[in-house]
Amino acid sequence: MGCRRGLSEVFRAEAGAEFAFLVDDAGFWGPEQTDSGLLFHGSGLDVEVWFLDGHEPQVTTLIAPVASDGVRARGVWLDDLYVLSGCGPAQDVPGSAPTRRATLKRVQQHAAALRRLMPRLLTAEGAQLIARCRRG
Template sequence: MEEFRSEVAVAFAFLVEDVGFAGPEPTEHGVRFRSADLEIGVWYLSGHEPEVSTRVTPAASDAPRTRGVWLDDLYVFSGCGPAQDVPGSATTWRATLKRVHQHAAALRRLMPRLVGAEGSRLIARCRQE
């Protein structure tokens, strides 16, 4: 898990360096980045079908965690590209590394739409779809 967290820290460094997020903070299954408006969780879920998952959640104190959306859904909803740009399946270490970088690239593309209050509204609209 430490190798995964290290790879995520490198791939998602733009969140800290360019956008002002804090993190990465270790979590049970990966890492989390936080800003005043958003929380980004990147997880490696092992098991029968291992996968990399990224969840984007508004950081408002009254918003339960379930109000977040998966990156692939938000990416498609926002018109950034197809869900294939954000695959999850990670059956090998090489595939896991590739997925981490694909998720980071998708989030980087999406990030201008997520900054400020507009991001929370976009997430809310995505959840309603």
């Protein structure tokens, strides 16, 4: 259990570094530490990166719109949004993280996918993409 707890901390450090572009380039603030990962807040958008340490460990990223009154709407998974937007295949955003090395690689892959998607998310098209993704 100690090794996995240590992996959670390594995950947070890697996610903080890899997703720093949200703060540095996209006007987000944070990250805020959550039980399972990190939460970045932006104007109208939250990005939450998790390390789910269970029977089948996973890295996952959620994109959630936030209304002007601060109410957070139901989010969508990065891999679904990435595919729907035409940025690439779901294989670019894998989740399975059975080892330390795989966990760190997944963080890098999720950050790269979000970096590619972010210019579209920060426009009016982003809200439309999220709405289309929610509809399935």
